[in-house]
Amino acid sequence: RDENMNSKAPCFGLSELKSWSFWRAGIVEFVATFLYLYISLLTIMSVKKSTSYGDLLCSPECLQAIAWASGATVSALVYCFTAISGGHFNPVVTFGFFLVRKISITRALYYMIMQCLGAICGAAVVKAFQKTRFELLHGGANLVNYESEVIGLFFEFFGTFVLLYAVFSASDAKRTAIDSHVPVLAALPVGFAVFLVHMAATPLSQTGINPARSLATAIVHGKKKGWEDQWIFWLGPLFGTLLAALYYQIVLRPKPFKSRA
Amino acid sequence: RDENMNSKAPCFGLSELKSWSFWRAGIVEFVATFLYLYISLLTIMSVKKSTSYGDLLCSPECLQAIAWASGATVSALVYCFTAISGGHFNPVVTFGFFLVRKISITRALYYMIMQCLGAICGAAVVKAFQKTRFELLHGGANLVNYESEVIGLFFEFFGTFVLLYAVFSASDAKRTAIDSHVPVLAALPVGFAVFLVHMAATPLSQTGINPARSLATAIVHGKKKGWEDQWIFWLGPLFGTLLAALYYQIVLRPKPFKSRA
Amino acid sequence: RDENMNSKAPCFGLSELKSWSFWRAGIVEFVATFLYLYISLLTIMSVKKSTSYGDLLCSPECLQAIAWASGATVSALVYCFTAISGGHFNPVVTFGFFLVRKISITRALYYMIMQCLGAICGAAVVKAFQKTRFELLHGGANLVNYESEVIGLFFEFFGTFVLLYAVFSASDAKRTAIDSHVPVLAALPVGFAVFLVHMAATPLSQTGINPARSLATAIVHGKKKGWEDQWIFWLGPLFGTLLAALYYQIVLRPKPFKSRA
Amino acid sequence: RDENMNSKAPCFGLSELKSWSFWRAGIVEFVATFLYLYISLLTIMSVKKSTSYGDLLCSPECLQAIAWASGATVSALVYCFTAISGGHFNPVVTFGFFLVRKISITRALYYMIMQCLGAICGAAVVKAFQKTRFELLHGGANLVNYESEVIGLFFEFFGTFVLLYAVFSASDAKRTAIDSHVPVLAALPVGFAVFLVHMAATPLSQTGINPARSLATAIVHGKKKGWEDQWIFWLGPLFGTLLAALYYQIVLRPKPFKSRA
Structure with missing residues (x-):
């Protein structure tokens, strides 16, 4: 992954298909997305269970429990999986890395499919073991409640911007050049970003920011x-x-501007 | 920014006006302050919404939600933006860096204007999407409730001292000389400082410590x-x-005293 | 311990019995497991005491208190004890390190015995000082409530997988080779993993993931x-x-695949 | 401070009295202890205020608020002050460093006096601005409620052991030799230790672990x-x-045992 940092990935990258590290990365994305859904949905079931069923809104302590669980899960998963697959477990993160030319389209599509499959399995396991609560809480599905669709759309738009911003900052070539363990330290601010977006948006749009x-x-x-x-x-x-x-690309990417500055 | 660390910035620094990195830093300050207001105000709306409208006081779980959201936002923003603009997004932090001669007066004024504009846009977006709650909660405005103005003034005075102290410690020349990734690690204690000041002062003076x-x-x-x-x-x-x-300058700055010690 | 990282431990390792560092490691495991039980059980007593006696289920704020206390304890203990004994204080972590051939069977058995003794002493101290609450709360014992045994088994199975995964990632030879203080940084994600598993599983299976x-x-x-x-x-x-x-061993272990990739 | 790490401090160290860094360290200890009392007492006033007056016991959310505020304050103060004075702001931490011969008796006594003065000023400021609440909550004084004195004594004994253990681990010569920024990273586990002890002991003995x-x-x-x-x-x-x-000294100190191992 280090080479990808400082150079553009090939557009299609079909040659990657022959390496085990490519397939392994997909397996790892599957497991990470599975874990993300498993833990975040179970936490919703845990927390909602003790207050009221079927109610999508939540009290401040519920909100904090959900936001911390999501943030800490993302933080731990980024820490554990970054070295293997890049630690995306989110189709838009994969899409973002494709946009800035850090991964090929082949890898992007493969990751997205594995992420969606992992997420479906994670949700299915939670449903299997918590059937009653799962139904009552609408399966933790992302619904826009009490608000018009425009606001929900804006929250998703902006929440994802915050997340992607933290992810891009953490994988900044300038930083990783100085310091090899920046990716390890990155786990905390990325987790904080997820926590924040949940704190701000959960009661209004249920916080997706992860299409999988x-x-x-x-x-x-x-x-x-x-x-x-x-x-x-x-x-x-x-x-x-x-x-x-x-x-x-325009404001932050260090390379192009360094020559100008 | 590394050069600024170990030497004094020029007083006016008009030559900076020609560099893209100067203008970019202002854009980044705008975005960071926008995000700070967007997330911290939305969290107030989320948390207050579920308990009671129009009440400025809050329960321990409300207080924690607001304090964590503010602290984690500052921590994530400092992590993401330090390398570009210094990660101030607060006029008094900018003023502090000007006082210890780390930035020029030109840059200080430019930052402050961008910070205020960013903050206004952030608050306006929250108002646009959460109009009813925004009115009921007085728009999250900083008001001194239940206490005389002297106490509010003291809380602001002391809270800002704590924040600035953490910021100065994190940007200490002695540390950054030893270790290039100290600015990355600094994000956590600065975030903690913001969290703490909110825990101590929110129920009494609503915690400003950021004039923007x-x-x-x-x-x-x-x-x-x-x-x-x-x-x-x-x-x-x-x-x-x-x-x-x-x-x-008097007690902590390492340079002048090292020769004496 | 650094040598163990990059090479396999001897199967029996009886020669270790002669070194003080071996016996010291066991003492340290005893103290760490003692502290883990002491703090996590006392927190359960603290938190439950203020709401209701005898009820194993808990409110979102209770859940968070227990999850944070467990996660932060593990994080602090891993930080303090890793350099001496590896910071296991959990028989399955010891078993995991034995499985991937990082410790000998002699050391594994010695650790497990010391961990169980430490845990018993920790629980006994809590019982001695909080007798009434200890009885009312069933001594914080791991019971499967409201759910069938299959679900409890699955939660334990999966929770331990998450914990071990974080532990293995943190002690990855590839990382420690690059960066000597990775074990110190590892304390945070391992603590997060424990926090997460508690958030997801505490209301359903009381969260063991530590047989001691x-x-x-x-x-x-x-x-x-x-x-x-x-x-x-x-x-x-x-x-x-x-x-x-x-x-x-199959998917993540870096060595075997590097030659292939 | 680096030299002190690897060698014993002089017993009396009267020569230190001539250096500015000695007097500066005491000023810094005063400020740090002042801030610790100011923030932790104000948080108690904030949190208790919104639930019930005069009641020393607290709900899980109160407990968490107090524990997090104490832990985060200690963490931020350790981060900010370690480079100047060692970041003790606690007479028993100073006593501990004297016991393991890292500071002289002169410095230890000077620190302790400054810490007690700082703590008194911090508490006095809180009293001045929050007179009514201060009286109602017994000024946040450490009282042993509902339990016999023996239990309170044991909790204090053990809580301090946990804190000192984390502090000693963080200032371990073996670690600081490898890695110069370990003291910076140490702020987190020490903060966690304070958080933990508060979670376990606050409802029972009010958690002192700091005689100042x-x-x-x-x-x-x-x-x-x-x-x-x-x-x-x-x-x-x-x-x-x-x-x-x-x-x-007996189990953990790396030097003496390395020759034996």
Whole structure:
């Protein structure tokens, strides 16, 4: 991965298909996304269970529990998986790395498929063991409640921008050049970014910022209600990623400007 | 920025106006302050919404939610933006760095303007999407409730001292000389400092310690009430910064004393 | 310990018996497991005491208190004890390190015995000073409540997999080769992993993922009820460790694949 | 301070009296202890205020607020002050460093006096601005409630052992030799240790583990009640420090055993 840092990845990269490290990275993405769904959905089931069923809104302590669980999970997973696959476990993070030419399109598609499969399996396991609660809480599906769709879309858009911004900052070539263990330290601010977005957006738009999560909960929940707002949780993150990539390339990317400065 | 660390910045620094890195730093300050207001105000709306409207006081779990959100936001922003602009997003931090001669007056004024603009835009976006709650919670404006103005002023004064102290410690020349990734590690203690000040002062003076935030919420809220205590949230942080800069220069600054010791 | 990292430990390692560092490591494991039980059980007593006696389920704020206390304890203990004994204080972590051939069977057995003794002493001290609460809360024993045994078993299995995964990632030879203080930084993600598993599993299976803890609470509690589900908290973690070791050896272990990649 | 790490400090060290760095360290200890009392007492006032007056026991969310505020304050102060004075702001930490011969008796006494003065000023400022709440909450004084004195003594003894253990581990010569920024990273586990001890002991013995804090709250509160249990909060930490120093010297100190191993 270190070589990718300082140079552009090939566009298609079909030669990668022959290496074990390519296939291994996909397996790792599957496991990481599985774990993310498993833990974050179980936490929702744990926390909601003790207050009230079927209510999507939550009290400050519920909100904190969900936000901390999501943030800490992402932080731990980034720490554990970065060295193997880059630690994406989120289709828009993969898309973002493709946009800034750090991974090939082949790898991007492979990752996204594995992430969605991992997320579906994670949600299915939670459903299997917590059937009653899963139904009552709409399977933790991403729904836009009490607010119009425009606000939900904006929250998703902006939340993903914040996440992608932290991810790009952490994988900055300038930093990794100075210091080899920056990727390890990066786990904390990326986890904080996820925590923050959940604190700000959970009561209003349920916080997706991960289309694999939104898709998986909708599929496993299997009700029409879970599908109604699905487009918001794909379109919002997509545009957020585009803005973050643009901002990264124009304002932050150190190389091009260094010659000018 | 590394050169600024070990030497004094020029007083006016008009030559900086020609470099892209100067303008880019301002853009980054705008974005960072925007994000700070966006996330911290939305968290206030999230947390207050679920308990009671219009009440400025908050329960221990509310307090923790607000303090963690503010602390984690500052920590993540410092991590992401330090390499580009220094990661101030607070007029008094900029003022502090000017006082210890690490940035020029030109840069200081430019940063402060961008910070205030960013804060106003951040508060405006929150108002646009959460109009009802924004009104009920006085737009998250900094008000001194239940206490006399003297106490509010003291809390702001001391809270800013704590924040500036952590910021100065993190950008200490002696440390950065030894170890190039200290600025990355600094994100955590600075975030903790913000968390702490919120834990101690939120129920009493609403915790400003960032005049850009206080100004923006007062402007966007647009009620007379929001302006009454505005002076407290400028004068307090200003004196806190002066004391921290003085303390830093006389007691902590390593260079002058090393020759004596 | 550094040499163990890059080479396999001897199978029996009887020669270790002559070194003080071997015996010291066991003493340290005893103290660490003692501290883990002492703090985590006292926190349960603190938190439960203020809400309701005898109820094993807990509110979101209780859940967070228990999860944070467990995670932070493990994080602090890993930080303090890694340099001396490896910082296991959990029989399945010891078993995992034996499986991937990082410690000898002699050391593994010695550690496990010391861990169980430490855990029993820790629980006994808590019982001695908090007798009434200890009885009312079933001594913090690991019981499977409201759910069938299969779910409890699965939660233990998967929770241990997550923990072991983080532990293996943190002690990865590839990382420690680059960077000598990775073990210090590892304390945070391992602590997060423990926090996460508690958030997800505490209300359902009381979260063991540490057979020394489960054994000690059952022995010190001394009621038949505490023993009924004991097998779950040994079998689940055992299989979780096996899967994590397998996954580590086949998918993650860097050495064998580097030549292929 | 680096030289002190690898060699013993002089017993009296009267020559230190001539250096500015000696006097500066005391000023810094004063400020740090002042800040510790200011923030931790204000947090108690904030959190208790919103639930019930005069009640020393607290709910899980109160407990977490107090524990996090104490832990994060210690973490931030250790980060900021370690380079100047060692970052003790606690008489028993100073005593511990004297016991393992890292500071002279002159410095130890000077630190302790400055710490007690700083703590008294911190508590006095909180009292001045929050008079009503300060009285109602007994000035945050360390009292042993609901339990016999023996248990309170044991909790103090053991809590201090945990704290000192983390402090000694963080200032371990073996670590600092490898890696110059270990003292910076140490701020987190030491903060966690303080958090943990508060989680375990706050509802039962109010958690002192810092005699300067116990003394200051008793003096500023000025009631007979605050003095009754004062001896517990000096004797407990003292014995905890003795045990930690003994354990450190015999079991953990790397130098003597390396030759044997």
